[in-house]
Structure formats: structure tokens, C-alpha cells
Amino acid sequence: MNTKHSLENRVPPGQHLTSAFPVLHYGEVPYYRDVSSQWNLRLFGLVEEEAVISHDEFMKLPRRTYGNDIHCVTTWSKLDNEWEGVAVATVLERVKIKPEAKYVMLHAEHGWTTNLPLEDFLRDTSFLAIKHNGEALSPEHGYPVRMVVPHLYFWKSAKWLRSIEFRETDRPGFWERNGYHMYGDPWEEQRYDFD
Numbered sequence: 001m002n003t004k005h006s007l008e009n010r011v012p013p014g015q016h017l018t019s020a021f022p023v024l025h026y027g028e029v030p031y032y033r034d035v036s037s038q039w040n041l042r043l044f045g046l047v048e049e050e051a052v053i054s055h056d057e058f059m060k061l062p063r064r065t066y067g068n069d070i071h072c073v074t075t076w077s078k079l080d081n082e083w084e085g086v087a088v089a090t091v092l093e094r095v096k097i098k099p100e101a102k103y104v105m106l107h108a109e110h111g112w113t114t115n116l117p118l119e120d121f122l123r124d125t126s127f128l129a130i131k132h133n134g135e136a137l138s139p140e141h142g143y144p145v146r147m148v149v150p151h152l153y154f155w156k157s158a159k160w161l162r163s164i165e166f167r168e169t170d171r172p173g174f175w176e177r178n179g180y181h182m183y184g185d186p187w188e189e190q191r192y193d194f195d
């Protein structure tokens with residue numbers, strides 16, 4: 001197999017490659033003066049008992065390394081990212097999810113949200129990132145913790161993640177209310193969902 005062919009298998013339709021790491025978001029980058037008192041992660045909604053994981057606790061959770069490709073709906077893709085982060089399964093050891101839960105809403109700092117099916121959140125390629133390419137996430141890329149869901153367009157990968165809500169029904173998050181697709185599969189070019 002030549003390189004061109006194998007690259008085509010990694011670059012979804014309508015995407016082009018970049019080696020840069022563009023910064024894209026709505027609103028202001030949060031800067032934490034004292035991250036251990038200002039950041040925690042809350043798990044709520046359809047769980048037996050809500051949980052809050054403090055920054056100090058989160059940083060002590062076992063980590064894994066992940067390698068993946070990311071695809072932004074604005075048509076750039078960046079291959080071969082190396083990340084360090086915490087598995088979704090590790091975070092979920094803190095709560096018991098009720099059987100009615102079918103969707104997740106990710107809530108970021110300043111009220112930004114994005115929605116996805118629970119089963120996509122639970123994939124073992126989805127994780128909560130702390131480092132990218134060997135360095136702690138920069139404030140612009142989501143410090144201290146961002147979600148990474150590499151099989152969906154990158155807008156589902158909430159930066160500055162603050163809480164995870166388990167829901168029975170799907171509800172549009174921030175960009176989804178503004179015309180982005182409810183699911184966002186890059187291989188199906190599920191970019192926008194205007195009428």
C-alpha cells in the first residue's frame with residue numbers, strides 16, 4: 001500500500017491536513033489563578049449519587065497514553081497526536097450510572113456545552129486529556145482537562161471540562177443549537193444540520 005492510499009484512509013472526505021494545532025473556541029480562555037481551588041469535575045444527572053472530583057484527586061488518577069487523529073469541522077485534520085489522560089472508565093468508578101441514561105452533556109467553563117450518545121462517550125478511545133504531545137495542555141487548548149472524542153468532529157471534545165451530565169434524552173449543546181450536527185461523524189461529513 002502506498003503512503004497516499006494509506007493517508008486517504010485516515011483523512012475523512014472534505015478534510016485537509018495541517019501540522020499546526022489551530023485554536024478554535026467560542027468565548028474567552030479561562031485562566032486559573034489557583035487551579036486546585038478553582039477547578040473540579042462534577043458528575044451529575046442520571047447517577048445514583050452525584051460526585052465531585054477535586055483537582056488534586058483528578059491529577060492522582062491513573063493515566064494512559066493515547067494516539068489519535070483529530071478532525072475539525074472547519075476542514076483541518078491533524079494526524080498522530082499523542083496524549084496523556086484519564087480513561088472514561090476510571091472517572092466513572094466514582095458514580096453508578098442509572099440504566100435510563102442514554103446521552104451525555106459535557107459542560108465546560110463559562111457554560112459552553114456539547115452533547116453525544118453515552119455509548120460514544122464510553123468508547124475506550126474517548127478520554128479526559130491532561131497532556132498533548134508531551135506538554136501540559138495550554139490554556140488555549142483546554143487546561144487543565146479537556147475531553148477528547150477522536151471518532152467525532154473535534155467540537156465534541158470540550159475544552160475546560162467542568163462537568164458531565166448523564167441524560168435520558170438528547171439535547172443540543174452550544175454549537176448544536178447553532179446548526180452543527182447532533183452527532184458529527186467526520187466519515188459521514190455530518191457537519192451542519194440546517195433545515
Ligand SMILES: Nc1nc2c(c(=O)[nH]1)N[C@H]1C(S)=C(S)[C@@H](COP(=O)(O)O)O[C@H]1N2
Nearest residue numbers: 022023024025026108112141155157158159
Ligand atoms: N469549552 C469549549 N470547548 C471547545 C470549544 C469551545 O468553544 N468551548 N470549541 C470546540 C471546537 S469547535 C473545536 S474545533 C475544538 C478546538 O480545539 P483546539 O482549540 O484545541 O484545537 O475545541 C472544541 N471544544
Ligand SMILES: [Mo]
Nearest residue numbers: 024072073155
Ligand atoms: Mo471546530
